[in-house]
Amino acid sequence: MKKKHVFDAGVISLYFAGRDDVKRYFNEIFKGDAEGFICEVNLAEFYYKAIKKIGLEATEIRYIAIREKLNVGTPDEKMTRDAARIKARHENTLSLADSYTIALNEKVKGTLLTTDSGIKNSKETKTILIKI
DSSP, X not given: OXXXXXXXXXXXXXXXXTOHXXXXXXXXXXXXXXXXXXXXXXXXXHHHHHHHHHOHHHHHHHHHHHHHHSEEEOOOHHHHHHHHHHHHHTTTTOOHHHHHHHHHHXXXXXXXXXXXXXXXXXXXXXXXXXXX
């Protein structure tokens, strides 16, 4: 069975910044040894943060590359309910985007790669914390 990696927006940013500790997960995907996922909500988070840092044109190139390389998890009724329940349990420590990412990870039964210690500390799902 292939590994499944779910990425949050922060890890995607680190990938484009050239971080070797993050590249290894993408290399597994490119080789076909793993599947990669990102939630549509986290993709929006990456997009708006990247526009502020690198501008619209550079962001568009990265955005298209992500959509081509990763499976994009689109929220449906079940994921929305799951994310809302997660958010309710961690109201003060997780954002709604974080909650959707956790819900996606649980759906695909993967490992969530995150830069957010709140996600790791929630103990909601299998997580690898990537230090910034």
